[in-house]
Amino acid sequence: MSATSYDTIVVGVGGMGSAAVYQLAKRGVDVLGVERYDIPHSRGSSHGDTRIFRLTQPEHPEYVPLAQRAHELWRTLETESGTDLLTKTGSVHAGPQGGRMVEDAVRSCEVHDIDYELLTGEALNERFPGYNLPEEHHAVYQPDGGFLACERAITTHVKQALKHGATVRAREAVENIDIDESSVTVNTTRGTYTADNLVLAAGAWAGSHLDFLADLLTPQRRVLGWFHPTEPAHYRPENFPVFSIDVPEGSCYGFPVFERPGFKIGVTPKSPEAIDPDEWNEEPTLDDEQRLRRFPERYFPGAVGETMRLASCIVTYSHDGHFYLDTHPEYPHVSVAAGFTGHGYKFCSVVGEVLADFATKGDTENPISVHQFDGRL
The missing domain is CATH 3.30.9.10 (D-Amino Acid Oxidase, subunit A, domain 2)
Known part of the structure; x- marks a missing residue:
């Protein structure tokens, strides 16, 4: 089967991945989102009707600006979609x-x-x-x-992404990811896709897609x-x-x-x-x-x-309790969101923005130093 090309491929379209697909599509990026289960589904950590949103962040003070930005983006998504x-x-x-x-x-x-x-x-x-x-x-x-209606938020991110031209494919498991110096190839149960950039937001399966994550999750x-x-x-x-x-x-x-x-x-x-x-x-x-x-x-x-x-x-869980949000240590065109340790859902909206920043600009202005790989691998 011949490969289909995109600017960016997002692996995993749960809470984080759906936000990334939305943010990328909104910027005019030709993006493919691939999800192994349904959208939304109940086999990860982005379901159960509600997830807590809070500005108080006992995990680390640096989480607070991320939560504040996430709050802005959740309200923006509500306004754009007309959805509470x-x-x-x-x-x-x-x-x-x-x-x-x-x-x-x-x-x-x-x-x-x-x-x-x-x-x-x-x-x-x-x-x-x-x-x-x-x-x-x-x-x-x-x-x-307060709390977020979590399945509704995933659905809303995906609906808005589709309006902006994204391609989203559910019930399609990723079997292999090949990364070279300037591109990626993703092989799934249904096809082969290539892209300039990869976003990995695969939850508990992230370690099976990138070897260096296996012992960190x-x-x-x-x-x-x-x-x-x-x-x-x-x-x-x-x-x-x-x-x-x-x-x-x-x-x-x-x-x-x-x-x-x-x-x-x-x-x-x-x-x-x-x-x-x-x-x-x-x-x-x-x-x-x-x-x-x-x-x-x-x-x-x-x-x-x-x-x-x-x-x-x-x-x-991550190995130190702080989630991972960074580009690959060797391949800057690959970005990762993983290990949210039970307190991540509130950040989905801003994590999507950060991942889109990585894919389009190579960096982000959001404060993420505690979540980067440097010194943690």
Whole structure:
């Protein structure tokens, strides 16, 4: 089969890849997006109805300008498409007084002069009755946080990209990528394509496409739960901020009820196990449900009625917790977005912009030093 040529090929059309295809097409680039599953799909980390958006960034203060730019781009996409994507609820980071969660959240706000309130657990519970945190805990409340409708955002990025002339092909797995000094060739289950530039946004499969990433990425299984609130008014978006909390039982995060019935919660395991993204237990179990329920039973007691839904996803960890966003160490016409470590979705819009910058300009003005490969390989 003869090769079809494009300016840029994007491998993976999930949260990050869909934004890259959109940004490239909007700039007039002849771009192909290739996705091994559906658009959107449920076998990666860009599904589950909602994903947290927050300006508070305890992971590193440098994340804050990226989040601010992402916010601008999400709102721009909403305006261009006429689609609601980002719902503002405020965000909460909470944990023991003096703990890393709270201290790092405060630091990220203060370094970038972001409005926030530092509350006791008691004060937070009084303001938002859906919460039942320990009174002596502290919480950082930031009013601009909220959540993104994640599948809707992927669909919107792709629809807008198609309007700008992009080609997107789903249900087409990449079998091999050949890179030379000035171009790339991508072989898939359906054809062969060449391009001047490659963008790799393949999630848990990134390491199978570029060898140097294989030891830098660890895919892990996560399960999310939706439980019908026994006190529904406390868990509406206008009454309940999204949250990330550290408590003695571990760490969890969650959302108010939105469209689908149920308060949504996810848990970060204390001892997560690596998985093969092609062979893993996607179906949630009764044990998964019981582990999830322990957190709302103690800290969100008005939210643990009947189970509405369970869903699994893949979280791909980087070796140091900071995601990778850079050009290939040897081939500057190849760019990579990978290892988002469970806190990446909010950045999809700006990651797409950065990847488009790499493909069209070779560099970006967005602050990404903590995410580059230098000193990390």
